Amino acid sequence: MNVSAVGANSGLNAVSGASYGVPPQQKMSNLFDSIDTSGSGSITQAQFQQAFQTQNPPAVFQKQGSDAIFSALDPSGSGSVSKQDFVSTMSQLMVSLRTEGSAQSGSQASSSVAASLQSLNQIDPTTVAPDSPPGTLVNYSA
Secondary structure (H helix, E strand, C coil), rough: CEEEEHHHHCCCCCEEEECCCCCCHHHHHHHEEEEHCCCCCCEEEEHHHHHHCCCCHHHHHHHHHHHHHHHHCCCCCCCCEEEHHHHHHHHHHHHHHHHHHHHHHHHHHHHHHHHHHHHHHHHHHHHHCCCCCCCCEEEECC
């Protein structure tokens, strides 16, 4: 296991998601526009599947698969989805799938945190040179 740490004064902050602070409806509207390359106002299942393969959707969506998600978007089976339906349904799916995924991964996260803490507690501070400046990257392999 490789554990890396950066000193507290590095000023680094972690932000989850590529579009931090953007409401889900806006994210889905932007996504729809990127899929609807013809500007027709609706997308087909083929367009959706291509986007699903090329745009690297979140893991919770990948787990469901493009066919299942498109079926939720197009419950009548018409073969196409309007922007309004896409944005509304995808926003709801995003919330529900992530909530479901978080509930399932809670115990995995706890064990991962415990393992990380255990590894960090094994670091010998005497292996860091005394003249190392603050923020020095420390690598430790357990």
